[in-house]
Amino acid sequence: MSADPVVDAIVVGSGPSAVNAAYPLVEAGLTVRMLDVGNRDTTYAGLIPDGPFSELRRTDPDQHRYFLGDDLEGIGFGHTGAGAQLTPPRQYVCKDTDRLQPITSQSFFPLQSLAEGGLGGAWGAGSPPFSAADLAGFPIGLEDLQPHYEVVADRIGISGARDDLMPFLGPTFALQPPVDVDSNGEGILRRYAIQRGALNKAGLFLGHPRIAMLSRPHRGRLANRSWDMDFWSDAGKSVYRPRWTLDELKKFPNFSIVSRRLVRSFEERANGEVIVTAANVDGSGTEQHRARSLVLAAGTLGTTRIVLRSLNQLDRRVPIVCNPHSYAALLNLNTLGDGVRDERHSMAQFCLVHAPDGPARPFTVGHFYSYRSLLLFRLIKDNPLPVRESLTLMRHLSPSFGVLILQHRDLPSPTKYCSLAGGDDDRLEIEYSLSAREQQHNDAIEADIARGLRRLRCLKLRTMRPGHAASVHYAGTLPMSAKDEELTTDRTGRLHRTRRIYIADGSVFPSLPSKGLTFTMMANADRIGCHVRSALRA
């Protein structure tokens, strides 16, 4: 057994949930130890010069190293699926997960992470809060989350606007002004302004996205400099990464982090201590850590493994939900042939909401991205024309090219579940399928949105479906429940039938609305961290 002292709380993971659950504990002076594998990018981080994409393209002879990768990992010919959107400098985020967190599935292809900062090292930074309607079925309401949305919004920095999307994206918290939209997005928003009446009547609304990207300096980070390098580097730290919060936590003397540790299991002792067993991923041994409470925030699937293993619930099915999603390749006819501004950011240019029944009923959210910094060869690869002519077409059309990423809400069902198989490698087995009715419903929404896009003079060229969980928005394996049931959590995040085991990541979401869950996950983690703080003080 480790001779380390008993700490007040052990937090497992270092992603968006983990750092935000740890923050209120650390801030209150409690001793917190974070256990995490903590993979980092040791190849590209120092290689990418500060500067705009267009300038680097013109001048940097070493650009092939980060744009294509030292092992050419940026050129792939596989299916557009989980991780396909990761550029070489972001691929460290999912390093070692196939080996250390194996999954068997024919239908569910999640990206997992063992990186410092978790999946937040590569997220799209979309940060819409859930509305009261989105939280239907949760044992908590908006009033429970609201103060934590405000705290987290200030911690991570969110830009956005008070526009047509206010009824759908909810009130604004510590909101910075929106980052400038690029020429492509601007053209569509101009058209929207002309067609607003008809489009709104048809249930389609456009506006600025809520995005964890700074338009003003904040907490030592810089405003986005419109370099269009956000998929490649973290220049100025303008896009929020959990690492920035981790850096803040490391300044507290009562916070410590032990890296290269993969937590295997926990055990509650009669004396109130929690024993956490972790493997050293660089060696063969395991070690034990002791605490007065445990906060699991290792990502939905990582946390599920730890819980099922610890409670010896092998082959026991637990539910899983994820946002079914699609990529629609669009040609924006509004700006065809026009000159475009070089300055732009790489994240979502605008947000689209499809809400024919208004904001009180379930609606669908999409985000529009322009296409440039991912380079043209990726478009050419999937084009059924000769490469030379494809190059000519893409060079001329790409300034008006965009991708609308749509994600649909999801509810649990008997055809969506996962279980931990016995055996040496602790393989998670996941089955996920939509019912015919769910699929038809989603198809009907996409067809309706396509009609609205035509009114916006956006031509849909192709729809891609990267597969379930490729969106990375999966959750719900250990859902919050008002009932005291095994493998569920109470409203404070405490795992039912345990005393001091808390879960602070996406595992506790009983369902997913059509919104990115990360911001709410962070707010909920802060809320759970506050509960743990109160419990420890009591």
Added chain:
Amino acid sequence: MVATSRPRTEPIAASPDAVDLRREAVWFARYLIDAEPSEALVERYVRANAKVLHEPPTTRDAAVLAFVHAHPWSLGWLDAGTAFTRGAPRLRQKLVVMMAILEATPDYIEQTAPVDGVGIPRLAWRLGVAGARATAKLALGTALAAVVVRR
């Protein structure tokens, strides 16, 4: 059961001949952007083939590549033919690899960067010319590719 013949799509042994790859690099760069690649780019292309295209080519792929090596003039036609039919993707994959290498090189930014502000008439003309060329190449290239893979 004893197999009496090999299916046409079964992989055959790879021949990672660096000399062949170097020739490909030069032909591909000329074909794609009318430029002579530097020695560094040729080396990068050879290395990329080992890293990215390490699976052995199918018999169809091998037939197409052998034809291109014997008749370099056919590159554009077979690019079109295999792009459309998707029956022998290796040539196209190699072209995309070379395209990626050229695009991530500052020397060729004029030939590979997006073009904007040309106005609708000029845009329509350029796309029309490219479309017509692609159509012609697809028609002839598909026929040539069909012949080549059956030889």
